[in-house]
Amino acid sequence: RSVPISKTSISTMTNDEENAGTVKKQLSKLFEQSLRITVPSESDVEPLIAACAPKFGDYQCNNAMGLWSRIKNKKDNGFKGPPTIGKVIMENLPPTEMIEKCTLAGPGWIAKNIQKMLIIGIETWAPRLPIKRAVVDFSSPNIAKEMHVGHLRSTIIGDTLARMLEFSNVDVLRRNHVGDWGTQFGMLIEFLFDKFPNWEHASAQAIGDLQEFYKASKKRFDEDPAFKGRAQQAVVRLQGGETSYRRAWAQICEISRNEFNKVYQRLGVQLEEKGESFYNPYIPGVIEQLSNQGLVEESQGARVIHIEGVNIPLIVVKSDGGYNYASTDMAALWYRLNEEKAEWIIYVTDVGQQQHFEMVFSAAKLAGWLPANDNMYPKASHVGFGLVLGEDGKRFRTRNTEVVRLVDLLDEAKNRSKSVLIERGKAAEWTEQELEHTAEAVGYGAVKYADLKNNRLTNYTFNFDQMLNDKGNTAVYLLYAHARICSIIRKSGKDIDELKKTGVLTLDHDDERGLGLHLLQFSEVVEEACTNLLPNVLCEYLYNLSENFTKFYSNCQVVGSAEETSRLLLCEATAVVMRKCFHLLGITPVYKI
Ligand code: ARG
Numbered sequence: 001r002s003v004p005i006s007k008t009s010i011s012t013m014t015n016d017e018e019n020a021g022t023v024k025k026q027l028s029k030l031f032e033q034s035l036r037i038t039v040p041s042e043s044d045v046e047p048l049i050a051a052c053a054p055k056f057g058d059y060q061c062n063n064a065m066g067l068w069s070r071i072k073n074k075k076d077n078g079f080k081g082p083p084t085i086g087k088v089i090m091e092n093l094p095p096t097e098m099i100e101k102c103t104l105a106g107p108g109w110i111a112k113n114i115q116k117m118l119i120i121g122i123e124t125w126a127p128r129l130p131i132k133r134a135v136v137d138f139s140s141p142n143i144a145k146e147m148h149v150g151h152l153r154s155t156i157i158g159d160t161l162a163r164m165l166e167f168s169n170v171d172v173l174r175r176n177h178v179g180d181w182g183t184q185f186g187m188l189i190e191f192l193f194d195k196f197p198n199w200e201h202a203s204a205q206a207i208g209d210l211q212e213f214y215k216a217s218k219k220r221f222d223e224d225p226a227f228k229g230r231a232q233q234a235v236v237r238l239q240g241g242e243t244s245y246r247r248a249w250a251q252i253c254e255i256s257r258n259e260f261n262k263v264y265q266r267l268g269v270q271l272e273e274k275g276e277s278f279y280n281p282y283i284p285g286v287i288e289q290l291s292n293q294g295l296v297e298e299s300q301g302a303r304v305i306h307i308e309g310v311n312i313p314l315i316v317v318k319s320d321g322g323y324n325y326a327s328t329d330m331a332a333l334w335y336r337l338n339e340e341k342a343e344w345i346i347y348v349t350d351v352g353q354q355q356h357f358e359m360v361f362s363a364a365k366l367a368g369w370l371p372a373n374d375n376m377y378p379k380a381s382h383v384g385f386g387l388v389l390g391e392d393g394k395r396f397r398t399r400n401t402e403v404v405r406l407v408d409l410l411d412e413a414k415n416r417s418k419s420v421l422i423e424r425g426k427a428a429e430w431t432e433q434e435l436e437h438t439a440e441a442v443g444y445g446a447v448k449y450a451d452l453k454n455n456r457l458t459n460y461t462f463n464f465d466q467m468l469n470d471k472g473n474t475a476v477y478l479l480y481a482h483a484r485i486c487s488i489i490r491k492s493g494k495d496i497d498e499l500k501k502t503g504v505l506t507l508d509h510d511d512e513r514g515l516g517l518h519l520l521q522f523s524e525v526v527e528e529a530c531t532n533l534l535p536n537v538l539c540e541y542l543y544n545l546s547e548n549f550t551k552f553y554s555n556c557q558v559v560g561s562a563e564e565t566s567r568l569l570l571c572e573a574t575a576v577v578m579r580k581c582f583h584l585l586g587i588t589p590v591y592k593i
Contacts, residue, residue: 142179186235191217449475
């Protein structure tokens with residue numbers, strides 16, 4: 001009833017240059033012109049154009065409902081309700097070849113769509129993206145060095161981006177580009193040989209904390225020239241592939257990997273490790289290729305690629321002949337494009353590495369690996385994020401230790417949420433397992449959501465009390481809101497699966513329609529969050545969904561009302577969409593609280 005749908009058959013738009021982005025933009029311009037004429041008083045209203053399910057047309061315009069709620073209290077606004085607005089928007093469209101047919105959605109269109117989603121599943125609302133395969137390079141800590149809160153941010157943001165792309169039917173290669181190669185390994189291996197002559201049989205526990213191990217070996221390296229000499233030799237022997245050196249290297253990596261996995265396991269994050277060492281064999285070939293293209297120049301003994309507009313060159317071979325971070329990234333990009341056939345390669349690191357990636361991408365464009373036009377695929381994108389700050393406004397640290405042990409941090413979030421649950425008497429009500437499960441869902445969910453809800457480029461302040469607050473825009477509030485909806489449905493005593501098939505969803509009340517329309521916008525929001533690589537867009541949607549639900553629930557009686565069946569279906573649809581949002585954000589939903 002309330003949404004004008006432009007069933008636009010866009011017959012003239014078949015050539016390749018006119019991709020979906022530009023179609024949407026052009027339609028937005030047309031609808032914007034119409035909106036300005038239709039309701040001149042609301043000149044700040046942006047056109048809401050989205051792709052729609054194929055059987056309803058190609059694109060839809062979602063402005064009528066929102067406009068109606070803005071003007072309905074203004075006297076003599078000239079409209080009777082959303083449908084009349086929709087009709088006039090259509091009439092005021094400027095003449096164009098682009099739109100073959102434009103129709104107004106009939107009554108119940110929103111409702112029907114939602115009911116269809118309930119029956120078929122939320123996958124029918126998955127956005128359609130123009131790519132088949134993507135690489136998301138995220139987390140990527142360094143062996144034997146600390147895995148810090150920056151890596152935690154990368155892990156959380158990268159996982160969400162991967163989940164959103166996977167939901168959109170993109171084949172995602174989740175890459176852990178761990179720093180497992182470099183000169184520090186000579187020192188570590190030599191130190192291992194010295195301290196643990198029996199190292200091949202020494203357990204990880206015996207070797208103990210690798211960060212301490214790293215510090216101690218660095219100290220020795222700086223103080224003992226003979227050791228330093230051996231360490232430098234060790235690098236050569238490792239790179240030459242000598243067995244015992246390779247084995248020692250593998251063992252050191254294994255210890256780190258076990259530590260990283262503890263974090264991934266708590267967060268429920270899947271990653272496939274292809275560390276820097278993996279790309280090492282590809283570097284010479286890639287550099288040769290770039291050299292043959294005339295892109296590599298000599299500069300102060302090093303070999304570099306000059307990039308227009310940047311005052312420093314990209315060093316691809318160091319003056320000592322060794323390779324570096326950039327050499328590896330060039331080889332990795334080449335591999336991902338040519339061997340893995342990825343169409344979109346996404347790198348998630350702190351903003352401090354932005355220039356590095358911009359230079360790598362520019363070099364790839366010069367080499368013709370990537371198109372010069374950033375709107376075309378294959379494409380490489382850097383997803384930068386800001387710092388994690390402590391209460392003091394400085395870089396986040398815990399208490400008196402210099403670094404934050406991520407495992408401890410996550411355990412603390414869980415323990416705090418567990419204490420709250422126990423205070424609320426849940427220990428008596430629930431099994432120990434339920435208590436643990438909920439404490440984890442809430443605790444880890446809180447850490448993730450606090451990170452994701454901000455625009456990633458801004459620094460964010462880590463605060464347990466804030467993120468575990470059950471009011472405001474927090475995971476706790478949202479998880480509770482979801483659990484409450486589930487309990488409304490449970491307490492109705494109705495079989496919701498049966499209702500989905502036999503009941504009919506109608507949206508007569510303004511707040512029912514408002515909630516219904518918001519549900520329907522899920523797909524376009526996920527699409528926007530994917531396209532712009534902004535998880536906070538999805539968080540905002542989820543929070544508004546919860547607010548819309550609250551409004552509906554306080555104005556519309558559900559259980560025991562004449563509209564009970566329809567309203568229970570609306571509750572269920574809200575719960576389904578909320579759960580999908582949680583899933584995309586890597587948060588485990590809870591069903592009772
Ligand atoms: N290991 C790097 C760090 O800790 C991040 C690697 C990011 N990925 C890449 N392909 N460079 O800062």
